[in-house]
Amino acid sequence: MARAVSTKQKVIWTALAWTFGLLMFFPILWTFLTSFKTEGQAIADPPVWFFFDWTLENYSAVQERSNYPKALMNSIVIAVGSTLLGIVIAVPAAWAMAFVPGKYTKDVLLWMLSTKMLPAVGVLYPLVLLAKWLGVIDSRILLVVVLMLINLPIIVWMLYTYFREIPGEILEASRMDGASLKSEIIYVLTPMALPGIASTILLNIILAWNEAFWTILLTTVNAAPLTAFIASFSAPEGLFYAKLSAASMMAIAPILIMGWFSQKQLVRGLTFGAVK
Amino acid sequence: MGNISLNQVTKSFGDVQVIPPLDLDIHEGEFVVFVGPSGCGKSTLLRLIAGLEDTSSGNISIDGQDATELPPAKRGLAMVFQSYALYPHMSVRKNIAFPMRMAGIDEAEQNTKIEAAAKALNLTDYLDRRPGQLSGGQRQRVAIGRAIVREPAAFLFDEPLSNLDAALRVGMRLEIMELHKKLSTTMIYVTHDQVEAMTMADKIVVLQAGVIEQVGSPLELYHTPRNKFVAGFIGSPKMNLIEGEEAAKHNATTIGIRPEHLGVSKTDGLWKGTVGVAEHLGSDTFIHVHKTGLMDMMTVRITGDIEARHGDTIYLTPDATQIHKFDANGLRIA
Numbered sequence: 001m002a003r004a005v006s007t008k009q010k011v012i013w014t015a016l017a018w019t020f021g022l023l024m025f026f027p028i029l030w031t032f033l034t035s036f037k038t039e040g041q042a043i044a045d046p047p048v049w050f051f052f053d054w055t056l057e058n059y060s061a062v063q064e065r066s067n068y069p070k071a072l073m074n075s076i077v078i079a080v081g082s083t084l085l086g087i088v089i090a091v092p093a094a095w096a097m098a099f100v101p102g103k104y105t106k107d108v109l110l111w112m113l114s115t116k117m118l119p120a121v122g123v124l125y126p127l128v129l130l131a132k133w134l135g136v137i138d139s140r141i142l143l144v145v146v147l148m149l150i151n152l153p154i155i156v157w158m159l160y161t162y163f164r165e166i167p168g169e170i171l172e173a174s175r176m177d178g179a180s181l182k183s184e185i186i187y188v189l190t191p192m193a194l195p196g197i198a199s200t201i202l203l204n205i206i207l208a209w210n211e212a213f214w215t216i217l218l219t220t221v222n223a224a225p226l227t228a229f230i231a232s233f234s235a236p237e238g239l240f241y242a243k244l245s246a247a248s249m250m251a252i253a254p255i256l257i258m259g260w261f262s263q264k265q266l267v268r269g270l271t272f273g274a275v276k
Numbered sequence: 277m278g279n280i281s282l283n284q285v286t287k288s289f290g291d292v293q294v295i296p297p298l299d300l301d302i303h304e305g306e307f308v309v310f311v312g313p314s315g316c317g318k319s320t321l322l323r324l325i326a327g328l329e330d331t332s333s334g335n336i337s338i339d340g341q342d343a344t345e346l347p348p349a350k351r352g353l354a355m356v357f358q359s360y361a362l363y364p365h366m367s368v369r370k371n372i373a374f375p376m377r378m379a380g381i382d383e384a385e386q387n388t389k390i391e392a393a394a395k396a397l398n399l400t401d402y403l404d405r406r407p408g409q410l411s412g413g414q415r416q417r418v419a420i421g422r423a424i425v426r427e428p429a430a431f432l433f434d435e436p437l438s439n440l441d442a443a444l445r446v447g448m449r450l451e452i453m454e455l456h457k458k459l460s461t462t463m464i465y466v467t468h469d470q471v472e473a474m475t476m477a478d479k480i481v482v483l484q485a486g487v488i489e490q491v492g493s494p495l496e497l498y499h500t501p502r503n504k505f506v507a508g509f510i511g512s513p514k515m516n517l518i519e520g521e522e523a524a525k526h527n528a529t530t531i532g533i534r535p536e537h538l539g540v541s542k543t544d545g546l547w548k549g550t551v552g553v554a555e556h557l558g559s560d561t562f563i564h565v566h567k568t569g570l571m572d573m574m575t576v577r578i579t580g581d582i583e584a585r586h587g588d589t590i591y592l593t594p595d596a597t598q599i600h601k602f603d604a605n606g607l608r609i610a
Contacts, residue, residue: 172328173361177375177422178349187374191365 028252035059035246039239058246065243066229068250075225075251077140078215079208082147083155083201089148090155091197095185097156098163099171109160112153120150120213131218140223143215147208154207155200162196163189195265202262209255226251277339278304278430278462280325285334287320287486294320295486297334302430302464302479307456310466311473312483312509318466319434321483325464326432327351338429349378354423355432358439360415362407368394368418369403375426393421397451413444420455430462437472449476470510474498482506504606507532513562513575515600522570528601528609535562535577537598545591549574554584565590 034042036054062068097105127146128137136142166189174188190197212227219228230251233244259266280302287295294317302308310318323329325336327348335344343351354375362371369390376386394400397417407415416436423431433452437445453476456463467473473480474494482489482497482505490502494510501507507515515532523531539545540563549568554561561582565574576592584590601609 167359167361169357169359169361170363172348173355173357173419173422174363174374175328175348176326176353176355177426178378179374180349180378183378188363192363194365 042241071229081144083204086148086155094159158200309473309477316483317486352429354428358435433465529604530602532600535575537595539593545593547592551588
């Protein structure tokens with residue numbers, strides 16, 4: 001039975017939701033506004049809100065001082081590359097765990113997740129040494145591999161949950177129809193799990209795009225993505241807030257736009273299995 | 277082709293042996309039905325033949341070739357599942373084409389076969405639809421179409437009609453039998469419904485707890501059940517099984533008499549009882565009789581309609597030539 005909600009309640013809840021939403025959005029809004037101010041206005045006390053001389057000088061300054069297209073390209077390669085590599089590895093893994101589970105499958109899944117609880121800094125030293133020894137420091141390939149490894153548990157878990165929803169009989173039918181394991185995964189499992197795989201890809205691109213620990217520490221110039229690009233505008237002295245804001249806006253804009261257009265898919269992906 | 281033989285096949289899940297050593301021969305062109313109560317191992321047996329489960333020991337041969345270690349794809353069998361198991365992301369056409377695509381058959385030949393199968397199964401108008409847009413009966417026909425185009429050595433059916441409503445079930449049952457007559461391919465059919473088993477099979481395999489209780493034609497099973505279990509399982513309504521003094525009179529531990537072999541009178545007869553519930557089907561009447569002193573409730577089947585009210589006294593007389601006798605181990609006494 002639907003609960004009766006009075007108009008007053010509706011108004012209160014709507015107002016609360018908007019307040020909370022705007023509160024969450026405020027940092028982004030403030031960064032956006034600051035990116036169009038001069039450095040002086042950016043630190044003015046009391047703060048300037050909407051009525052100032054909007055300027056694009058920060059954006060052009062940022063462009064002049066550093067190579068935005070290169071950082072953008074690095075971000076794309078690293079985020080997309082690590083996600084796709086992760087998917088290629090995780091699909092067979094999740095297939096095995098979902099459809100031919102063994103005695104220890106649950107333990108393996110939990111163990112994989114437990115690696116996410118390890119503080120990243122704990123493996124910083126060995127990883128840097130290893131990368132140096134291999135001569136891959138400050139390279140895209142290193143970041144692709146490292147970010148893939150970091151997000152792999154999440155990718156496997158998400159795919160595992162989606163695969164579990166697929167009736168095993170359909171896969172058995174494909175086996176009876178003469179499909180090899182490869183054909184079964186390519187022609188039957190993957191198309192059926194496509195919505196789930198798409199959500200997984202989207203979420204992981206966002207996670208990899210926003211990853212700022214490894215991307216900043218393992219790169220200097222060549223492979224530096226947008227996270228490193230933003231960081232380079234923070235300085236111990238001098239005025240940098242407006243430029244930093246402009247750089248931030250330029251860095252988050254692509255992923256924000258992607259997230260906006262795919263929000264339906266993302267929400268479905270994140271709540272999948274929770275509501276059925 | 278389509279000879280399948282199982283030789284000392286066993287199957288265990290962990291420590292539980294669901295199929296003790298079992299031998300079975302299925303000959304080319306036969307319609308074999310595996311029947312038994314749920315959990316009797318009939319589906320497991322079918323899945324062993326299909327290759328979807330590995331045998332724990334023993335071997336399975338198909339057309340003289342040892343298939344025990346072969347993956348399902350290489351056994352040349354086709355299966356129709358209870359849940360239809362169609363590929364939801366493919367059109368009906370693509371579903372039917374899938375096994376041919378896997379076999380690398382060229383497109384022109386694929387199309388010819390799809391058209392032929394669709395025509396035979398009344399699916400021509402639905403070829404471009406997705407399974408989700410079809411009714412249960414149509415989906416099952418697509419599953420059958422997908423099986424036919426493979427031209428398998430044998431068809432395996434795993435309770436294919438269980439998800440259909442009663443009216444459709446009878447229709448599909450006839451269609452499958454018709455198909456068998458037309459193709460003369462070996463068919464193995466699993467069901468828990470003994471009416472399906474009786475009407476469809478050339479040969480029925482009655483299973484209980486993984487053990488074959490009896491193999492035979494439907495009428496063999498009906499007339500000469502090898503033991504009490506088969507006697508009780510085959511036939512509807514169930515055979516009345518009477519123990520004690522009355523059985524001893526026939527030098528047996530248990531005697532069985534089918535509901536249709538009991539004569540009914542309101543005035544006199546061998547056994548006296550009280551009418552419980554009477555089920556009027558029009559063509560037949562089933563009367564459940566209490567207080568006979570022989571067993572809890574006896575069932576009588578009478579052709580046509582008869583007036584029987586709850587609480588009426590009724591007399592039953594068995595047809596002496598139709599009494600089945602079983603010994604202390606439940607086995608038939610000849």
